[in-house]
Amino acid sequence: MDFIINIDKQLFYFFNVALANPVTDYLMPIITNQYNWMPIYLALIIFIIIKYKKNSIYFLLAIFVANSLGDYINSSIIKEVVGRLRPCATLSDIHLLVSCGPGKSFMSSHAVNNFALAYILSFYFKENKWIFYTLASLVAYSRIAVGVHYPLDVFFGAILGLGFGYIGIKVSIWTGNYFAERKRKAKKF
Numbered sequence: 001m002d003f004i005i006n007i008d009k010q011l012f013y014f015f016n017v018a019l020a021n022p023v024t025d026y027l028m029p030i031i032t033n034q035y036n037w038m039p040i041y042l043a044l045i046i047f048i049i050i051k052y053k054k055n056s057i058y059f060l061l062a063i064f065v066a067n068s069l070g071d072y073i074n075s076s077i078i079k080e081v082v083g084r085l086r087p088c089a090t091l092s093d094i095h096l097l098v099s100c101g102p103g104k105s106f107m108s109s110h111a112v113n114n115f116a117l118a119y120i121l122s123f124y125f126k127e128n129k130w131i132f133y134t135l136a137s138l139v140a141y142s143r144i145a146v147g148v149h150y151p152l153d154v155f156f157g158a159i160l161g162l163g164f165g166y167i168g169i170k171v172s173i174w175t176g177n178y179f180a181e182r183k184r185k186a187k188k189f
Contacts, residue, residue, distance in 0.1 A: 004152075011151040012087055013094075015144045020095045024145055029097045032110065032142035058172045059124060066116035066168030070161055074112045078160075079104035088147045096147035108149045111140040111157030112164065119165025136161075 030036055049056045088100035118136035122129035140158055143149035149157075 008150045008152045009087075009091065012091070012144060015141070015151065016087070016095050016147055017093070020145070025095075025097060028142045028145040031138055032098060032146050032148075034110070037139075055176070058176045059120075061175060062120045062123075062165075062168035062172035063117060064168075065171045066120060066161075066164040067113050069167065070112045070116050070164035071109055073164075074107055074109050074157070074160060075103070078107060079109075082106045084150075084153075086148050087150055094147045095145075098146045098148065100148060105149055106153050107157035107160055108140060108143050108153045109157065110143050111136075111149075111154040112161040114139045115158040115161030116165040116168065117161075119162050120168055123165075123169050 045060065048059050052059055082104065084104055084106040086100055086103070086105040087094060088096050114136040115133075118129075118132035121132045125132075136158070140154040143154055144151055
């Protein structure tokens, strides 16, 4: 285990310190700030409602389930059980671009939430999945670049996010099928 943790630290220093430059120093704090994404998320919700009308409820349900479950399980359970401190709280000579924050490091909730969203969007818009996964990867990478997460935090956060994206889609499909069946049965009477 120490071997893996040491490799993770070395990768962190490579991505956080060796690759640091004025362009990423400017962009990564913007990319990592979830509030900067709010207008895009709002536009996405409006687009989904306009495009899918009544069926948008199932699309939005998938997103809600995936992100609510993923964020809660990761932030309230996994991070507390694992208890890994952020690199900005334990390492010296790092390139910290944002506040370190009091939270734990493993896993990155940014990675969990953005990869869950990328999975769901890719399910509905397959032709654009490279865009969704590129954006999720960029947000995940930004967490290393700004100094608040290790590479394994974002890697496993991405995997967990994909799993919750899958769960969100399954709940959405099951719910849609359930109500369609109820409607079909009601028409028989």
